[in-house]
């Protein structure tokens with residue numbers, strides 16, 4: 001059977017940017033910036049994105065496009081009969097775990113989108129109530145499960161429609177809408193009186209704030225945001241045409257992701273400062289602090305609808321990319337039809353997601369290694385699966401694959417002279433700098449430096 005590919009360059013980039021741009025940019029990035037002290041964190045984050053994450057993204061592209069296989073099949077194809085296939089297995093299991101808890105937060109954005117459409121933030125201007133609203137919502141049993149199920153269903157339906165007709169089409173329409181909406185919100189936020197303090201918080205670094213923790217958090221965020229180390233980009237790259245220049249597609253994806261994170265920062269921070277609130281409210285920043293702001297901002301009702309719509313679109317295009325990893329595996333390695341593969345992955349992630357969701361309420365006493373189920377999944381993936389996955393991917397490309405093959409794939413058989421020059425630097429990073437840097441940061445985080 002002929003394997004499906006992305007139909008156009010624009011479509012492929014929109015799909016990959018859709019994977020990268022998600023809750024990581026709109027929910028995680030802003031609260032980490034708040035927790036780790038603003039511009040200094042952003043500076044390190046940008047540095048790591050280009051120095052380490054982009055080369056790792058290229059590694060995933062090289063493995064995916066060369067093998068034209070799903071994440072498990074790719075390692076079997078490029079290193080037949082070796083233990084590397086276990087790295088492939090890890091690359092299929094990791095996104096299933098991430099999807100499970102990611103869709104819970106996706107479900108919250110479904111709920112908040114509905115709430116914003118009924119103007120429930122603006123009609124309720126009592127600040128205390130809005131903060132309690134989030135806590136009581138996530139700890140309830142049924143409401144979050146409803147949003148979670150809807151979110152996961154939407155993901156499964158788009159993936160079920162295939163690469164061109166589902167994933168690519170959805171990304172091509174939704175990503176431009178997403179950019180426009182977030183730019184509009186950023187303009188509103190930056191023109192509030194008192195916004196300038198928020199802007200300098202984002203752009204004026206205080207380098208004395210940089211320490212090991214900030215570096216580890218910035219690296220983790222950079223991997224998370226570019227969907228690295230979990231077979232996602234690898235699987236998408238396997239649908240990229242052989243003629244495509246992967247150096248430029250990868251750079252476009254990384255730049256779009258970074259720009260989007262900064263625009264999201266500009267949409268959130270200036271408003272937080274303008275209303276005299278704290279940027280350090282952690283994961284509740286988007287779901288607690290922002291509704292409070294929307295309830296007081298001129299035209300806040302409309303801005304709230306736009307914001308939660310954007311959050312929802314961003315989250316769905318990312319969950320689609322993780323979902324596809326498992327589906328591609330089921331279709332190509334297990335011989336299932338695409339429809340049954342979607343049903344299978346839906347059932348697994350739905351059940352695990354229910355456990356994650358309930359761990360904020362009825363199951364909050366169930367602890368795995370001292371964490372609630374949700375926190376365990378979150379820490380397991382952000383601190384271990386992604387970092388170890390990325391390390392193994394660079395080691396595979398740098399030390400297991402033949403240099404000539406890697407160069408051939410990166411330069412399309414030598415047809416792109418600029419890529420040939422870039423390859424010299426890339427090879428050094430892939431072979432030495434990236435593995436050592438990941439190892440140092442991983443270990444220093446592990447022993448708590």
Ligand code: TRP
Nearest residue numbers: 020022023024224225227230318
């Ligand atoms: N990058 C996405 C975001 O920023 C999330 C994501 C999609 C992801 N696929 C992934 C994270 C794979 C880690 C691994 O929200």
